[in-house]
Amino acid sequence: MQPGAALQAVLLAALLAGPRARRGEGQPVCREGTQRPCYKVIYFHDASRRLNFEEANAACRTDGGQLLSIESQDEQRLIEKFIENLLASDGDFWIGLRRREERQSNSTACQDLYAWTDGSTSAFRNWYVDEPSCGSEVCVVMYHQPSAPAGVGGLYMFQWNDDRCNMKNNFICKYSDGNESFPKLHGEGTEPATPILPGDAGKEDARETFKGNNEAALNLAYILIPSIILLLVVITVVCWVWIYRKRQVKSSLCRPLYLLDSLRFGHCSVCFNYHGRFDSKFSDGLRAFRSTKNLCLVVIKKVILGSPGGTVV
Known part of the structure; x- marks a missing residue:
């Protein structure tokens, strides 16, 4: 990975673990509140901020996790629910599946060359029809194209597809070994918590801006109201002085x-x-x-x- 890409990944991880994490944004979501594995779904509304595979992998590792490995149908459905809660627009998600860089023999099927980057040996797969294509596309994404028309295998929603590793996508981190250093989630329930993710940051910023504007307006009112009262008093005094002097001038005629x-x-x-x-x-x-x-x-x-x-x- 190039130094610039690595630096970008480190900065992204620092952002995810920064002050917004302490306010409840971008925190990992765990089964039943605290039960591992935990997950962090990273969605960028601004497509220019999305990362390639290596950048996403480095960001997850710096944050104490790994790119997502999906080891069962239940886990696949859980991730789908997390993404649906985002109400996000089109944008695929990197997962931690990648084809091994070795020459394919006649006895080895292309799809058997894919392995999880976190070391998982799970054989669970959820490929879209006719995938993987096994060409220059080495890394794997989870489809999320809600506005795209259905293809041969149905809608392009949550199935897997091999893609070029330099493509820019969203990504999902997984925390399994307890080495992560994220804050404990509040409200431990029996149901999976609804993830609060960076995609919601704009809403929080808007609320904070609105609150700040209200406070500024109140401060301005505290200054203007006494100033207006003082100005009225001064105008009243000046008017009385003017009337008094005018009467004096009038009386002086006699x-x-x-x-x-x-x-x-x-x-x-x-x-x-x-x-x-x-x-x-x-x-x-x-x-x-x-x-x-x-x-x-x-x-x-x-x-x-x-x-x-x-x-x-």
């Missing part, structure tokens, strides 16, 4: 206009609003000023005409 004369002669200055006629208040005030024998400036503001000017009496 101050003495002839300030120098008032200081020089000591007479007063009075402001009345003129509405077209002199009211009794004006007349009484004028008589009172005259009775004191003081000269008094009376400024009459013409309210009706809206003029700030006045008439001096």
Whole structure:
């Protein structure tokens, strides 16, 4: 195997055993919860991330397992159930069956040259019709083509087929000897657990993103609401100050206009609003000023005409 492929396999295994495994994703699924063998079905929705046979084999070994060996019809059906639970689209799965690299003799059938990479001696096989073809196709996949039309042997679902080893596929790991270091599964039941696999990672990421967005929105609300209240208070204060000053300016129109004369002669200055006629208040005030024998400036503001000017009496 090339160094680049080996590195990719190691990185994949590290990903499978990383933080997501601790959150319950990509964990092996065991019979009755803990009974071995355990299995890990690795499905990639993105076909570009799938691995060839050697990369998949190295990833399983680094993770403490082996590419899947299927030793009975019951085990075959169990794996089928695991894959069905994925609701996955088209994509075959590597299993740990490969043709031995030796010259075929006249007395040796092609299919007898296939052996399990984990050392199993099981003779169980589940070939599709007319398989294996025994040409340049050396490694074995389990068919998973739900959208493909049926062939001579029926739908291309879960039967085995020999394929070129450099093809990119999903794969299945098997853990039999107890040397694996994956976390213990929670909820030990009497029925096989439903596998939670990397194919579900996108859903978990979406949930975490949605949760993160909600928290960010709440934090933003905590900042905006007090800011809006403070802004309203500031606007209210500014409006009141503006109104108060405007009233002061308006009242200043009724101050003495002839300030120098008032200081020089000591007479007063009075402001009345003129509405077209002199009211009794004006007349009484004028008589009172005259009775004191003081000269008094009376400024009459013409309210009706809206003029700030006045008439001096």
